[in-house]
Amino acid sequence: MRIENLRNIAIIAHVDHGKTTMVDKLLRATDAFRANQQVQERVLDSNDQERERGITILAKNISIEYKGVKINVIDTPGHADFGGEVERVLRMADGALLLVDAFEGPMPQTRFVLRHAIDTGLKIMIVINKIDRPGAEPERAYNDCLDLMADLGATDEQLEFAMEHVIFASAVNGFARLHPSDETMDMYPLLDMILDDMPAPDADPDAPLAMQCVTVDHSNFVGRIGIGRVWSGTIHAGDTLLVVKNDGSTQTAPVKQLFTFDYLGRTECNSVSAGDIAAVVGIEGTDIGDVYTDPASPVDLDPIEIDPPTLSIVFEASTSPLVGREGDIVGARQLKERLFAERENNVTMKIEELEDKSGVEVSGRGILHLSVLMETLRREGFEFQVGRPQVLIKKDEQGRTVEPIEQAVVECPDEYAGKVIEVFGNAGGTMTNMATGTTVTHLEFTIPTRGIMGLKNRVLNVTHGEGVFYHNFLEYGPYAGDIGGRNNGAMISMTTEKAVAYALGTLQERGSLFVSPGTECYEGMLVGERNQPGDMVVNIARTKNLGNQRSSTADISVQLVPPRTFSLEEALEYIIDDELVEITPKTIRIRKRLLNATDRKKAAARALNSNRA
Template sequence: MLQEHIRNIAIIAHVDHGKTTLVDQMLKATHAFRENQQVQERVLDSNDQERERGITILAKNISIEYKDVKINVIDTPGHADFGGEVERVLKMADGAVLLVDAAEGPMPQTRFVLSHAIAANLRIMVCINKIDREGANPEKALNDCLDLMMDLGADDDQLEFAMEHVVYASAVNGYARLDPDDGNTDMYPLLDMIVDALPAPDVDVDGPLAMQCVTVDHSDYVGRIGIGRIYSGTIHAGDKILVVKNDGSRAMSQVKQLFTFDYLGRKECTQAEAGDIAAVVGLDSTDIGDVYTDPENPVELDPIEIDPPTLSIIFEPSTSPLVGREGDIVGGRQLKERLEQERENNVTMRIEETPDKTGVEVAGRGILHLSVLMEQMRREGFEFQVGRPKVLFKKDENGNKLEPIEEAVVECPNECSGKVIEVFGNAGGTMSNMSAGIQQTHLEFHIPTRGIMGLKTRIMNVTHGEAVFYHNFLEYGPFAGEIGGRQNGAMISMSTEKAVAYALGTLQERGQLFVAPGDECYEGMLVGERSKPGDMVVNVARTKQLGNQRSSTADIAVQLTPPRTFTLEEALEYIMEDELVEVTPKSIRMRKRILSETERRKWRVRNGLVNK
């Protein structure tokens, strides 16, 4: 039975192609806001980091009403590090709007999200966005989309549907058109096509209850909230239901509260029917993949597999000499409690205490995935330190070592392609595809996740900042052998003092500095990078010896190059095995694990790294 009053659609696209802006305009077109209401841009990117980074991190559900049809809209992340969100939430949809930039065309992560939509057998309509952008070529972008769908194995019905259902839009200007030049100035052609063309849920309203949890929300007041689509039957507040876990275990539970989505919020209701998306409160320790079903006529649904993490980082309490100066929360107990709370909320991460109880190991899908958590914690006032990200290896049935392999795509100027290939070769990458255009070269590589770390900086250096670089997890493949790390040595502070311009003036001749005059430094802290291999201990607080024949004010002004600054992701990629990143609410510092040079030398002798 078709539920004609409901449409469940997902909006899928590459990072920064305009998904969230498009949803804003759909909300405005369906009068979700009062006429005089002040609304921020990208209203669905409610998280501070989402707004600052300009990316969607968490998949979100909203609903809008148009022509007496309830449209449940799922805004998905476009970044591969948050791919675990995309795979699951597409199970709630019957159709998808593929959003593509009219100038850029399909990009690497377009392939990633589109492949999941095709695998889920969704009906896909194409929306060519940013048609007002300079260099826009809507016709080419559409043809490239259709070619990509063929490459990804779309069947004839999906291809035919996509060819017949195309909308041209400028989300930022608030219009959608059936023809790029027809002069329409509102979003109604897009909404009409969603209602008229995308399929309604085909479900059995009178059958036994079957609902699957695909997203878990968390409330400090009611605990875990299971969100998912109802495939058959009707669920009521107060119902006794059977909860079937992914491992087959079963338990009885009661629905305490029931919500459906209503524009940007949730609306409490007494019942929800098949075809709708609902949020259920009261099911203890509910998890991704749980099936809520009728105890007397249980329905079986396929379990949901979450892609395994590929990288892990160990969080430890800070042991820096400057600990407690910038953050309010520095204790190991509070750090563990915060990460245990994250484990409740974030099912895409694996969070476990280390065997020696000194830290907590957090495993995720990539450095960005992990750094988003760190950034959130430092904003909450935490101070902590983390080691170098470690790749999570596997073994196949024959005992062979496997490691995560990434698919990396680079678009760079033609004259830089040779240097890019060389950089990938040194990092253990192998080229899988190359196509040269008039000005740009498109390169594709398969490269171990270990080799990705620090690669973006090197690519930007050899292409003078003109490259576009994306990567996403491909598969677990054979271990690729040793991959060289950082080539240059570090400059390490020998004392705990503030940096002085005179000392930095002499040190900048030896390499690149990370600190400026007046910055707090401590023994063992990385203050710069040498231009040669091998670490060097330096004095950043050395001042000029003054005789009585000249005063300090008559000294020659020191000309300093601005220091190199690191984002959290860049610092994590930069450090070596014996180094740590110290994270505070105000600073990101890199340091040696063993701060004392004498102790570091003893450690190297004990481990046979130098001659006695």
């Protein structure tokens, strides 16, 4: 039976196409806030990093009420590194709003999220956003969306629904229209279309209970909270449930508290009926894919498969000579405890201690996915160090070695296309498609994840900053062999002192610097990059020899080029195997794993002898 007073919809889009802003306007249109209430923009991006980076990291559930119908809205991440969230939460929805920028049209990660929506069988309504943007072409963007859906194998029914249901909107200005030239200045056409045409949940509240956990929240007070859609029956506070795990094992557990979503918050309730989304407290150790069902007449649901991580990084306690100066938490035990706590509520990451207890290996979906965790730790006062990201290589069913392969897309001015193709060729990439426009060339490549690391800067350099570069995980493919890494050597400090302008002035002739005068440096720390291969140990504290003769140029100061600074992601992509990134609440430093130059020479000699043997 159809639950007519309920709708479950997801909002999917490429990064920065306006999902979270659209949710803001839907909340305002349905009077979620008081008239005098001060509300920040992108209210759902509550995490500090989400607001600073301008991306959604965690999928979030809210509900709005319009004309007596409750609409559960799921705001999903657009970045492929957080695709683990998208895959699961789409199962809670019956339909999806596909947001596309009217100027940019469908982008690489539009393809990524749309594929999941099509595979889940959702009805898809197209929303062409930012139609007021200069240079916007709403009709072209709409036609490109339909072409993309056909490309991804959408059914005839899904295509017909999308052709008949399109909205032209400007989320930032708070209007949605049936046609770009309409004069409508509110969101009601979109809300009306959701009510009239999006399918209501098809469920039976009187059947045996079946609910599946698709996302896990965590509270320090009540532990794990399982969130999912009730597929059939009714769940009551105080019920005893049969919990069926993904591996087929079972346990019974009581429902201690039950919540439903109400605008931006959760409301405790006594029961939740089929079709609605619930949060359940009391299922100890609950995990993604757990089925909550009636012990007397259990119901089977398909298990949920989460795409495996593709990259791993080892977290270690900092061994820097400057340890403890900027952070409050520096111990290996505290770092391990904090990472194991993260394992409780971040199910898309795999977190395990190394066998020799020297560190904790954290595996995730990409550099951004892992760096968000590092940024969270440094804001909490941790000091730690991490090694180079390692691609997770495995054996397939035929015993062949396979590695993760990414799909990369570059759009750049025509004159730089050749240089971009050369950069990808040197990194193990294969061009799969090339389309030339009037001024812009669209290039598509498949490339091993190993080759992607550090590629963004090279693409920006050869396109003079005009290239647009996106990539996302495609599949596991045959191992591509050795891929060249960083070509240039490093300048490595020989002493633990502050950098001096005179020394840096002579060093900048040999390459680019990472430090400025007065920066605290230590033996083994990278202070710059050479213009040629091979590492070079340098004295960053060398001063000018003073004689008793006054020079006519003595008062002319040294002219230094501003140092190259690294974001966390850039530092992780820059380092090679014998280097580490030291992370503190205030600073990101790059250092050698072995700080002493003699120790590094001995290690290199041992490695050479073992290779000969």
